Amino acid sequence: MTVSRNLLFLLVGLLIAGLAATSYALYQEKKQPEGVEISVGKNGLSIKEK
Structure with missing residues (x-):
């Protein structure tokens, strides 16, 4: 059961x-x-500051 819970937490993370x-x-x-x-x-040439 602990392994399944740890795997679930890993997947959610x-x-x-x-x-x-x-x-x-x-x-x-x-x-x-x-x-x-x-x-x-x-x-002509156009220069705009962003």
Whole structure:
């Protein structure tokens, strides 16, 4: 019985760690980059600070 309980706790811990890692990766992907944006268009060169 103790082995089953320890295995259950291990699996729940791994699921929580996986969820946290996935959430962090999605957050980093959606986060706007900081710095300067340089673009060239019909109106010439455009520089915007983010």
